[in-house]
Amino acid sequence: MITYIIRRLFAGVGLLLIVSMVVFAIFFLIPRLAGTDADGLAARYIGKSPTPEAIAAVKERLNLDEPITVQYGEFVKGLVVGTEYDSGTDVIECSAPCFGYSFKTGTEVWPQLIDRLPVTASLAVGAAVIWLVAGVSIGVLSALRRGTALDRAAMMVALAGVSLPIFFTGLVSLAVFSYYWGIFPPGGSFTPFTENPIAWAHGLVLPWVTLAFLYAAMYARLTRAGMLDTMGEDFIRTARAKGLPERTVIGKHALRSALTPIITIFGLDFGLMLGGAVLTESTFSLPGLGKYAVDAIRGNDLPVVLGVTMFTAVFVVIANLIVDLLYAWVDPRVRVGA
Amino acid sequence: MTDIAHEADHGIRDKKGGTTMTDPVVSVSDLRITFPTLEGRITAVDGVCFDVEPGGALGIVGESGSGKSVTSLALMGLHRGTKAEVTGKITVAGTDIAAASDRRIRAMRGNDIAMVFQDPMSSLHPQYTIGNQLIEAYRIHRPKASVAEARKRAVESLDRVGIPQPARRINSYPHEFSGGMRQRVLIAMGLMCDPTVLLADEPTTALDVTVQAQILDLLDDLRRDLGMSLILVSHDLAVVAGSVDEVLVMRKGEIVERGDVRRVLSTPEHPYTQALLDAVPRVDVSRAQRRAQVRADRAQERHQGASSAAAQPTAARPVAPGPPGSAEEEPLLKVENARMRFKVRGGLFGRATDFYAVDDVSFDLYKGETLGIVGESGSGKSTLSRMVTRLLRPTEGRITFEGHDITRLPERRLRPLRRDIQMIFQNPYSSLNPRVTIGDSIGAALRVQGETDTKKIRMRVQELLERVGLESAHYNRFPHAFSGGQRQRIAIARALILRPKLVICDEPVSALDVSTQDQVLRLLDELQDDFDLTYIFVAHDLAVVRQVSDRVAVMSKGRIVEMSHGDEVYENPQHDYTRQLLAAAPVLDPEEARAHRADRARLRGSTDAHEAAGSA
Numbered sequence: 001m002i003t004y005i006i007r008r009l010f011a012g013v014g015l016l017l018i019v020s021m022v023v024f025a026i027f028f029l030i031p032r033l034a035g036t037d038a039d040g041l042a043a044r045y046i047g048k049s050p051t052p053e054a055i056a057a058v059k060e061r062l063n064l065d066e067p068i069t070v071q072y073g074e075f076v077k078g079l080v081v082g083t084e085y086d087s088g089t090d091v092i093e094c095s096a097p098c099f100g101y102s103f104k105t106g107t108e109v110w111p112q113l114i115d116r117l118p119v120t121a122s123l124a125v126g127a128a129v130i131w132l133v134a135g136v137s138i139g140v141l142s143a144l145r146r147g148t149a150l151d152r153a154a155m156m157v158a159l160a161g162v163s164l165p166i167f168f169t170g171l172v173s174l175a176v177f178s179y180y181w182g183i184f185p186p187g188g189s190f191t192p193f194t195e196n197p198i199a200w201a202h203g204l205v206l207p208w209v210t211l212a213f214l215y216a217a218m219y220a221r222l223t224r225a226g227m228l229d230t231m232g233e234d235f236i237r238t239a240r241a242k243g244l245p246e247r248t249v250i251g252k253h254a255l256r257s258a259l260t261p262i263i264t265i266f267g268l269d270f271g272l273m274l275g276g277a278v279l280t281e282s283t284f285s286l287p288g289l290g291k292y293a294v295d296a297i298r299g300n301d302l303p304v305v306l307g308v309t310m311f312t313a314v315f316v317v318i319a320n321l322i323v324d325l326l327y328a329w330v331d332p333r334v335r336v337g338a
Numbered sequence: 339m340t341d342i343a344h345e346a347d348h349g350i351r352d353k354k355g356g357t358t359m360t361d362p363v364v365s366v367s368d369l370r371i372t373f374p375t376l377e378g379r380i381t382a383v384d385g386v387c388f389d390v391e392p393g394g395a396l397g398i399v400g401e402s403g404s405g406k407s408v409t410s411l412a413l414m415g416l417h418r419g420t421k422a423e424v425t426g427k428i429t430v431a432g433t434d435i436a437a438a439s440d441r442r443i444r445a446m447r448g449n450d451i452a453m454v455f456q457d458p459m460s461s462l463h464p465q466y467t468i469g470n471q472l473i474e475a476y477r478i479h480r481p482k483a484s485v486a487e488a489r490k491r492a493v494e495s496l497d498r499v500g501i502p503q504p505a506r507r508i509n510s511y512p513h514e515f516s517g518g519m520r521q522r523v524l525i526a527m528g529l530m531c532d533p534t535v536l537l538a539d540e541p542t543t544a545l546d547v548t549v550q551a552q553i554l555d556l557l558d559d560l561r562r563d564l565g566m567s568l569i570l571v572s573h574d575l576a577v578v579a580g581s582v583d584e585v586l587v588m589r590k591g592e593i594v595e596r597g598d599v600r601r602v603l604s605t606p607e608h609p610y611t612q613a614l615l616d617a618v619p620r621v622d623v624s625r626a627q628r629r630a631q632v633r634a635d636r637a638q639e640r641h642q643g644a645s646s647a648a649a650q651p652t653a654a655r656p657v658a659p660g661p662p663g664s665a666e667e668e669p670l671l672k673v674e675n676a677r678m679r680f681k682v683r684g685g686l687f688g689r690a691t692d693f694y695a696v697d698d699v700s701f702d703l704y705k706g707e708t709l710g711i712v713g714e715s716g717s718g719k720s721t722l723s724r725m726v727t728r729l730l731r732p733t734e735g736r737i738t739f740e741g742h743d744i745t746r747l748p749e750r751r752l753r754p755l756r757r758d759i760q761m762i763f764q765n766p767y768s769s770l771n772p773r774v775t776i777g778d779s780i781g782a783a784l785r786v787q788g789e790t791d792t793k794k795i796r797m798r799v800q801e802l803l804e805r806v807g808l809e810s811a812h813y814n815r816f817p818h819a820f821s822g823g824q825r826q827r828i829a830i831a832r833a834l835i836l837r838p839k840l841v842i843c844d845e846p847v848s849a850l851d852v853s854t855q856d857q858v859l860r861l862l863d864e865l866q867d868d869f870d871l872t873y874i875f876v877a878h879d880l881a882v883v884r885q886v887s888d889r890v891a892v893m894s895k896g897r898i899v900e901m902s903h904g905d906e907v908y909e910n911p912q913h914d915y916t917r918q919l920l921a922a923a924p925v926l927d928p929e930e931a932r933a934h935r936a937d938r939a940r941l942r943g944s945t946d947a948h949e950a951a952g953s954a
Binding site: 233234235237238239240241242243244245248252253256257260330331332333 | 414416444445446447448449452453455457460461462463464465466474475478479511513524527
């Protein structure tokens with residue numbers, strides 16, 4: 001088991017390295033290959049009506065005249081030990097981990113990311129709890145009552161959940177619960193958990209439920225399919241033949257087997273969401289990572305976009321690593337092969 | 339309410355069976371089970387009656403679809419909550435299955451009657467340790483027992499079924515055991531609560547012969563030592579022959595014959611039982627005898643069918659083709675010192691260790707002959723056949739086909755060879771693509787070899803379909819419409835469409851019922867005559883191999899331990915391993931079966947130390 005963990009850790013680090021290369025290539029190599037020269041590239045980092053001096057300064061700061069390998073080296077170095085953006089006349093410090101510097105707003109990206117992470121994390125964790133509990137229990141119930149009115153109704157609602165976009169369900173829920181009935185606050189407000197847990201939860205209920213609705217629907221369908229498969233397995237018959245009550249047969253034997261694939265997909269979904277639930281954050285005007293990214297894209301602020309992308313990748317890789325380890329714990333057969 | 343009333347009826351139940359010792363522990367009368375389908379209700383079991391005395395052993399024999407498994411599930415009350423409709427009366431250890439409450443049924447399952455299922459690979463939960471699963475089986479019926487007590491009990495139970503080092507192995511997961519060991523674990527699970535009846539549904543079907551013999555011996559021992567009743571369900575009469583007192587032959591949901599096992603096997607009354615008995619492959623019948631029989635049957639058929647059978651190509655063929663190894667003839671296939679290495683990964687950075695699946699194997703194969711390769715799982719017999727077809731490239735050694743060295747031919751130049759060497763695989767269910775019609779499946783090989791005329795392909799496929807005993811109208815059907823035996827016929831047609839010279843049959847009948855097995859073997863025999871084929875016949879079943887092979891090679895751990903003329907191997911085995919295999923082969927005569935059992939016990943006594951070292 002220890003061997004397995006160490007191997008997965010190594011694989012995780014390697015994967016992150018590859019991700020950083022790909023992200024870097026997208027932002028620095030591909031524009032070059034497409035014919036943009038160093039001046040053109042530098043101009044993108046400044047904003048509207050760049051002056052030749054500003055372009056020269058950015059070019060110098062980002063080493064855009066140097067070979068691509070040197071640029072990548074600087075990029076990685078910045079992530080690990082921090083870097084300095086030297087224009088020849090002045091120096092901008094970017095301490096480790098340096099996820100970039102926005103020349104448009106004059107801020108380092110990392111502190112901004114850290115600032116916004118609690119919002120996104122609050123949203124993701126709360127929604128995940130709701131969708132896991134709701135999705136899995138509806139899926140299990142549906143599978144056990146297969147073909148009944150309950151099953152049909154649940155799967156119909158689930159189909160609706162999968163097909164309705166968040167900006168629709170989100171806006172409808174805002175209109176009904178916030179503007180019309182006034183039960184929950186309108187979007188745009190976020191109270192940190194440490195300040196006032198009740199206000200924190202109260203403000204997040206609508207985004208949580210909206211986001212969870214979509215995912216719960218997907219997870220309910222997945223769980224139902226997994227349960228139906230598992231209930232036909234021979235070991236379920238063995239469990240019944242031992243004289244176990246149905247509750248143990250389902251709760252212990254069937255569920256463990258049916259939930260194993262759910263873990264995999266949950267890790268991916270959750271990791272991705274920590275990088276920003278773009279639609280939900282935009283719909284409810286939550287100042288999270290997703291909104292930060294959207295604003296950056298709208299303002300053509302490339303360093304921020306790059307930073308958020310890299311940050312998200314880290315979360316997905318970490319989530320995947322945790323899933324792999326969890327998987328080995330849940331399913332002993334994995335330990336042998338991998 | 340019914341529950342309480344019922345228990346009052348039977349007075350105080352004692353643990354060991356019914357109210358008195360003479361009452362049967364299992365009593366089934368007029369059992370009828372139907373299932374709803376799209377075409378109306380199907381009757382799976384129709385009017386079945388039987389009793390099992392305390393300590394008695396009953397065998398239920400029938401082909402797939404005979405209703406034997408449906409019956410055994412009914413004894414456990416496992417049709418509850420399904421769409422099956424069960425009528426008639428079943429009493430198990432004093433519990434009326436139809437009338438008892440769910441709670442009463444649960445208390446009975448595993449406690450009064452325990453079931454050992456067919457497929458040990460899928461019948462254990464892969465994600466829990468076997469200890470967890472055994473302990474659970476105990477504590478559900480003994481809620482006052484502590485985990486430590488249950489654990490102690492589980493270790494005892496594992497020890498009793500012959501799992502080495504049970505105290506350590508109890509923490510292992512099912513995938514860490516071999517098939518035979520898993521079957522033992524399932525039996526150990528059944529024994530956890532000292533049941534009155536042990537119900538074993540095809541407990542040895544997926545296993546090797548020697549393991550099968552061990553499991554059957556174990557069941558027999560347990561029955562004697564613990565005074566349990568045994569119900570043994572199987573498709574193979576030879577499996578139940580040595581283990582039960584009474585046998586029940588089922589067909590299409592009805593009992594066709596029933597009686598003392600010696601009587602039924604020696605003088606069967608019903609023609610179906612006779613047919614089943616005839617179909618059982620016999621280790622004691624030689625290849626020559628069987629071929630003579632097959633040819634005689636065939637000649638008779640032809641005689642009755644059409645008298646115009648003037649020119650029969652079969653008549654000219656000698657019974658046994660030229661003496662193997664004769665100098666004048668060049669062998670069709672020559673295998674010299676072939677080895678196949680696999681790397682087994684493990685350790686921190688995936689360090690690989692070498693494992694030789696086939697180790698220094700040599701043999702010659704002459705045109706028109708059949709070489710049987712017998713061995714148990716892991717002996718390397720399948721690897722060897724894949725090497726000969728060049729689906730695997732041998733690590734070392736030389737393979738010569740018709741005088742050409744094919745050992746290292748690149749994939750591109752193998753195509754002509756693929757026409758000459760064909761393979762028939764074990765599982766007819768998974769080796770046919772379910773989304774392709776059988777006509778296209780069979781014709782695909784022609785297309786690969788460059789035939790473009792669709793009409794011609796169709797004609798040839800249809801011709802061949804008829805030859806293997808199917809209809810030309812089956813061309814456009816999909817595999818799911820066929821039974822196991824029919825699918826294997828399709829697989830045979832697929833292999834023969836290119837008119838190969840050498841056909842490698844890898845366990846072609848091991849997934850089939852005995853009677854179907856017999857038909858497929860006969861077909862293979864006939865085709866060998868008609869198409870002038872050379873076979874390599876790979877199987878774990880000694881009896882089957884004897885009937886089709888001119889020469890037999892016995893494989894163990896990647897090596898050929900013994901090879902000679904078929905009758906020689908069976909009548910005068912030279913190697914210990916061959917003797918073990920022969921002693922393990924099931925036989926039809928109950929007296930002989932018991933004698934074999936005693937032999938095995940002796941053999942085991944002498945090799946126990948060796949085995950313990952091997953399985954640790």
